[in-house]
Amino acid sequence: MSAALECEGLVKRYGSLLAVDGLKFSVTEGEAYGLLGPNGSGKSTTIGMVVGVLIPDSGTVRVHGHEMARHPLRAKRLVGYVPQEVALYPDLTGRENLRYFGRLFGLRGQRLRRRVAEVLDVVGLADRADERLGTYSGGMQRRVNIAAGLVHEPKVLVLDEPTVGVDPQSRNAILESVERLVAEGTTVLYTSHYMEEVERVCDRVGIIDRGRIIAEGRPEELMATLSPGGRAEVEVDGDVQAAGVAVAALPGVAVTVAEHRPRLLLVTWTEGADRLPDVLQALNGVAAVVRTAAVRPSLEEVFLHLTGTSLRD
Ligand SMILES: Nc1ncnc2c1ncn2[C@@H]1O[C@H](COP(=O)(O)OP(=O)(O)OP(=O)(O)O)[C@@H](O)[C@H]1O
Structure with a gap:
């Protein structure tokens, strides 16, 4: 072309x-x-x-x-x-x-x-x-x-x-x-x-x-290229605290519980294409997984990463 x-x-x-x-x-x-x-x-x-x-x-x-x-x-x-x-x-x-x-x-x-x-x-x-x-x-x-x-x-x-x-x-x-x-x-x-x-x-x-x-x-x-690693949402049914502890024990993985959504774990990892299989394995026998969704970083974050300023400055 x-x-x-x-x-x-x-x-x-x-x-x-x-x-x-x-x-x-x-x-x-x-x-x-x-x-x-x-x-x-x-x-x-x-x-x-x-x-x-x-x-x-x-x-x-x-x-x-x-x-x-x-x-x-x-x-x-x-x-x-x-x-x-x-x-x-x-x-x-x-x-x-x-x-x-x-x-x-x-x-x-x-x-x-x-x-x-x-x-x-x-x-x-x-x-x-x-x-x-x-x-x-x-x-x-x-x-x-x-x-x-x-x-x-x-x-x-x-x-x-x-x-x-x-x-x-x-x-x-x-x-x-x-x-x-x-x-x-x-x-x-x-x-x-x-x-x-x-x-x-x-x-x-x-x-x-x-x-x-x-x-x-x-x-x-x-x-x-600009945000190695990834993020996912994992909705669980059962003991959310225990689920959070199990996921947080994985090396290179961080987890928080979503504000106003007590059954939703927000999982982040800094290396590797996809750590979701590890996360699901860690939850096996701890809490039932209802839903998972990969979260893509937005271009807004990419811009912030590149320039240090937000797009709507
Ligand atoms: N006719 C002009 N005379 C003097 N400075 C100008 C003129 N036109 C634009 N500028 C300046 O040049 C820079 C680039 O402006 P430009 O309008 O191309 O940016 P932009 O990305 O299109 O922004 P916006 O989204 O606000 O239109 C800005 O600092 C602006 O103030």
């Missing part, structure tokens, strides 16, 4: 502030890549350079081989940009807004009509398309914003924190739309400071901090 998007040595300064500091990443065709980082880490600045609205101080952006600085029209034609701010006309209907954006990209007549109907379907707004945009909820307006980024059939869709400030229902609708696009083969660059979103939507994640990518990989790879 060839690279849909390649960024190399990207640098952007605002006065004396180094907002993006030699950033490098590439996204394969059909892949969903997440840029995950706290506020101010340089995500929007990076996105601005990727879509060609900000000029890098140095470095290159290539979209399907077209260099943004040398062939901006060719490169931009391939990119759909969904900015954080809703950039639509409140007095026009959803459909009229999308027709307007389609015309800006040169679509006309039958093709424009078909394409507008398609993108309304993608974001699940076909039934509200002929109402004024000003009457839509914030989340629905965000969905029209996404549709506007899609109307010219870009090969690469770039979304800058598309769910910030929307209600949970709209958030889910947005994530579902993105998941559907990815499943249909659209290449996606997605920024967020929400762990669960990039875990859900992205094939690969770059963790960005102070304008640099400090770790990169599939979400599960990142978690495995």
